[in-house]
Amino acid sequence: MCHVIVINIIDTNHVVDEPGQKAIARLRRLFSKEKGEGSSVFKIGITNDPIKRRRGHTFLTVDDQSQPWRRMYVLFESIDRKKVEDMEKTLIGLFSLRGDNKEPPKETYGLVCWNQLPGGDGPKNVAPGKHGTHYVYVLFG
Numbered sequence: 301m302c303h304v305i306v307i308n309i310i311d312t313n314h315v316v317d318e319p320g321q322k323a324i325a326r327l328r329r330l331f332s333k334e335k336g337e338g339s340s341v342f343k344i345g346i347t348n349d350p351i352k353r354r355r356g357h358t359f360l361t362v363d364d365q366s367q368p369w370r371r372m373y374v375l376f377e378s379i380d381r382k383k384v385e386d387m388e389k390t391l392i393g394l395f396s397l398r399g400d401n402k403e404p405p406k407e408t409y410g411l412v413c414w415n416q417l418p419g420g421d422g423p424k425n426v427a428p429g430k431h432g433t434h435y436v437y438v439l440f441g
Contacts, residue, residue, distance in 0.1 A: 320387060323376040327391060327438060328407050330373060335409035339370055339440040343414040344391045346384055348434050350374050360414065360441045369441040376436040384434040389420030391436065411440070 334342070341360065347353035350372065359366045376387050395405055396413035404412055 320376075320390070323387065323436070324391065324394065327375055327395070330438065330440070331395075331408045331411055334371070334440040335411055337370070339411060341412050341414045341441050342395075342408070343369075343439045343441075344388055344395075344419065345415075345437055345439070346388050346419075346434060347437060348432055350435055350437060353437065357439055367441060369439045371440050372437055373440075374435050374437045377433050379433055381434050384436055385420045387436045389418060391438075392417075392419040414439075414441075 331342075343357075343360075345353070354372045357369050357372070359368055361367075375391075376384065378384050378387075392413065392415050395408050396415055396418075397404065404410055
């Protein structure tokens with residue numbers, strides 16, 4: 301069973317400001333922790349309801365074997381949807397195999413990013429003008 305873990309959720313004005321940098325630093329620390337606990341992949345996403353979204357992520361398939369996602373951490377929150385979208389895109393860009401990255405960045409301790417898209421598209425099934433809090437999360441499996 302996977303648990304949703306909320307770690308020091310922060311509100312931010314800009315992704316690159318101090319709170320955004322703190323979210324990036326937290327994720328870097330989580331890579332080491334999760335690698336040590338047996339995780340091999342991670343996925344970054346956006347939601348406006350972490351508990352409901354976690355229920356939507358049930359299994360991942362690695363090497364033709366299904367396994368449950370182990371943990372979900374909420375890293376970042378804001379009522380400004382654009383800031384959350386930018387944070388997701390920043391995290392995926394930093395830690396994925398996209399662009400010039402041919403191997404997982406050293407900071408991920410060999411964990412592979414499971415995102416197929418670059419991020420920043422916003423949460424699905426949420427109207428663009430909807431107000432409320434949006435979250436960036438990371439799943440480990």
